[in-house]
Amino acid sequence: MNFNWLLDLVLNQIFGQPFILIGIIVLIGYLAMNQKFSKALTGALKAAIGVIVMGMGSGALIANFNKLIMAIQTATGITGAGLNTYPTMTAAYEKMDAILGSGTGASWGIYTLLVAFILNLIFVALRKFTKIRAVYLTGNAMIVQAGISTYIVWKFLGTGMVPTIIIASIITALYWGIFSTMLIKPTHLITGADFTVAHQQMFISFLAYKLAPYIGHPEKDDIEKKKLPASLNILQDNIIATALVMFISVAIIMLVVGSKNIDWLRGADGLAQAGLKNNIVFLFWITITLTANIYVLLAGVRMFVGEIMMSFKGISEKLLPGAVAGVDCAATFAFAPKSVVLGLIFGTLGQVIGLLGLIIFKSPIFLIPGFIPLFFDNATIAIFANKFGGWKAAGVICTVNGIIQIFGSMLAVQMTGLSWWQGSADYATIWVVVIGVLKAIGSMLGIPVGA
Template sequence: MVAILEFLRDVLKQPALLMGLMALVGLIALKKPAHKIMTGTLKPILGYIMLGAGADFIVNNLDPLGKMIEHGFHINGVVPNNEAIVSVAQKLLGVETMSILVVGLLVNIVIARFTKYKYIFLTGHHSFFMACLLSAVLGTSGMKGTELILIGGFILGAWSAISPAIGQRYTLKVTDGDEIAMGHFGSLAYYISSWVGGLVGKPEDSTENIEIPEQWGFLRDTTISTAITMIVFYLVAAIAAGPAFVSTLSDGTQPILFAIMSALKFAVGVTIVYNGVRMILGDLIPAFQGIATKIIPNAIPAVDCAVFFTYAPTAVVIGFISSFIGGVIGMVILGALGGVLIIPGLVPHFFCGATAGIYGNATGGRRGATIGAFVNGLLLSFAPALLLPVLGSIGFQNTTFGDFDFGVLGIVLGKASNMLGKTGIFIIVAVMVAALIIPNFLKTKAKAINNIEM
């Protein structure tokens, strides 16, 4: 039984396989010929593997940048990292996490079939992270065994359907009406960024319409502009850290050259991500129509945040920089208040900050991208800081999740458990059930909740 669960866990942790499976089912439902089923199944898988390879390239080259910043500017504190806390938690909660992951996916599919929340969450590694958080936090309320797995699985499946719906009206603005949704547990911060963007700017002033003089026209090439921006970042960090420290990271490469090459590799990683995204969207959306018309009426795929990068490449860079600045200011505020320093993690600030910039741009143009992503940076400082005591109470001191939704759900569930024990968790479950059922009895403009532009 454990071996089967481990196999299912490993499959469900792979968004590439989930996307391929969904494409396969959709193409079969559309009765496509065998050769089109084969290519239509493989392309989303290969596209996501390409996206993952680009993301790994980005992460690997951000790691030395983060270390140079910490050493050069003498910063000590906690760096939020989803993978780090999950690796620790898995040693204690492996079976519970696997079981919640499987139940959560099944619940998500049932919700998509029988309610107006038509979103199927395809970002498997984020579902795995959330399953880990739920197994840890729910255990503090006294839940264990089957009860913990069923309640955790329901919350995971419900949030996987509800979170894309909350901001789908913003996602439609980002994608110009493409039938995809946000399937990433930093989503609430992106929607806040979009809301802020609408307050401070105008969508017609898009970052993608920035006028660039002819002699600077090369900056319109996303790879070139990203490379130049990151070279500045890396050189400043390398100079601040000093050649002696950089040499410990560079494996013998001259420090300045190491900084420049790392920046260029980062830019290449971004380009690989873009190419993978294009391959995913080119085949997943048409194949998903088979599911939406034949199996789960009006189903909408909820996909990873990096899939949205191609919709506003300039906003990606602006969002990253603005979010990182917000994270630095958030860290300073926490220090002034006597709290734990949350050191801005470059990985969440790149992926989440870039996405916040894209969402802010969709409603508020350049100002929306800048200010919306800046707010995202603040949220990525305060939410992990508030989540730390909750995780500390269950034995995970000095580590915390990085993305915003983990902080919100972890804090809400942790506080409810501390105040009311199991009863507090059951109240939250009841609220989720009501949120899922009540819309079925209400008339809405679209067949899927919030799947209509405002």
Template sequence: MKTFLSIVSQPSIIIALVTFLGLLFQKNKPSKLITGTIMSFMGFTMIKAGSGILSGVLTYFSQIFSHAFHLTGIVPSNEAMMAMTLGKLGSTAALMLALALVLNIIIARFTKFKNIYLSLQLVIFMAFAVTAVLTDLNYGKTITIIIGAIFIGLYMAIMPYLLRKYTRDVVGNDEYTIAHSGSIAYFIGSWLGSKFGNKDNDTEDIKLNDSILFLKNPNVATTLTMFILFLVSGLFAGTAYVSKLADGANFWVFIMEQSAIFASGLFIVKAGVKLFIEEIVPAFKGFAKVFAPGAIASVDVLVLFEKSPNTALIGFLVSFLTGVVCIFIFPFIGLPVIVPGLMACFITGGAAGIYGNATGGFRGALISSFVDGLLLAILPAVSLPLFSFLGAQGTTFADPDFIGISALVYFIFKWF
């Protein structure tokens, strides 16, 4: 089971395998087989490397921000929850995910939900969450695996299908759709954007004064945005604290470097996305032809960040600020304080902004990323009792889909 978990937690391996099989089934020449497989593997590895850089910078920022404003509370972390429950739930979750993947392919082959979910590194967290819920309800291991696999397999096939229409608005075609754990937020945000936004006012087309035209460059806009966030938080935290956190580095040098490193990480992610999409989309047609004719690949949401880079940045800020506001509201309504997860706000908030912009322009982007920020705060707060038996202190599952599917399973099967 540990071997299987290690494989599915490395999406680059899954992507390379799908690309290899797709090119093989298309009877490509050995040179193309080798090149396509390596390039897709390299592309997704670049995405992972870039994401690691982003995560490192956001970890620094989170520490500075929490110290500056004396924040204490629940910090949602899927990785922490999985690490704490690996020994207890690992084998059950791995079998559940394996069966769910098979079910996803069967559904894609025989129904209209022709999407194969390739972001297995995400649904492994969902498998742990669902396993935890059913274990707490005293279901046996075999029943837990079957029930969980059915729900997750259906989710893997249906959720990308529901997003397909809105993904088409972003991408412009049906070559691929999105498989991500923030899909509930993207779906709600896209729908609200279409109802209350204005699609003609595209965020990327906003006219800027000539004096600030440099902000149209996404690398410059990202660097300056992160610099301002680091500067404000760093001044409140104290330059001495920041320098100590940076192993004695000069305060100004450190925040400038971290801002540029963040923009560099995002640049690497987008470059990896370009490589990855160029190889996986045509290769997947060969894979689908054998296993599920007509199916399309459902891939990680980071592939959208190249489409609307400035919108993604706005979505991140709105999602994060929404979470910050919730910190001050929740104690007055009896909910625990949820400290915003910076990486979750960046990825799901940015993606929500992109979806909202595609359906409702600038206003839609604001609405959609606001919805994402609310879900990232409210769902972990209200779902703490679902996972309390695990004994996790100070953390819980983070993403809307993990909590949403787990809650659905709980409310159905608590009666049996």
């Protein structure tokens, strides 16, 4: 009897579809917490819908942004790449799918997420030996990080499904556990609460905690005790700040590519907006469209991340009483709102310096900053820096971090061959080292590069 149809149904049609797989995970998680079936089903459906919405936003963002990158490449001959989290994961999956078949990247990434989370729980259960105490629960970051780990292991080691998932899961779980545990003490000193930061700037936040006292005075220079102009409060609105970053980025692109390529962008092969003949109006349309794409993407993420976190958190608390929950870095923002604004300002300064450096040193790759790594990273790092070294430490460390985000990401783009990169602090530092190590191992073993 031929059971190929059954294998296809289970592996491709069900577990090969991220929206179904995420829904099943949430359903199981809620049922394991003894929730009513109606509650579990509602959560599963919301999670599944969220995955689809995320894909719609991400797909539109990548499609529109790629047109801008093509215009840059045509005008300058320079390879362009965007810095943002979710599009990086999607771009990695597209590379895998082109060789392994549609949906393969996402399904492998989800398996890596599950195995890595289980390993994180095991490391915490064995904390007497591992010293790992934090359970990483920031679902949106977990999904992206698991996907990127899956891609770089597959690309540089050329492994099949099972070894790729195992190796990527170990690397990811160690990153989650070690660095979120390192931030338990400083996070408690900032918030007074019993949680830790679990995001993608943990290593640099820890460095800020350690280095800040050597740069400034935590009491005398504390920005939270000083008065900021009311006009800067607008930068705390994520959507407005995203639109501002996009406006500046697109304006620079339009200046670089020139009138001929702007006309191409308006045309049918570009963004299909021939009616917007005024360049200023066209600039605003691109800015608002890209911001809307990101908004849709994040709306989808919020839909399923909330459900995943609830089910994961309930399971982990049941299994590991006393473990420290690792949550989104945004959980610290309310404790230091002025530091958040300071981080955005100095992080932006650092990234501008970094971009000028790419031009001066004639880099073959030009990067387009993204709001998520720019804002969330530098806001979080500034909170740690200000708490332990005041505004001077926050200013210096965030400026340097902005520069590192650009140059580190440029190296990552060169090595991975992706048109997007995370852009976050850890992914411009320690993850560049991880990529370099995997690439070196693959090269020593004579493994052909996957994509």
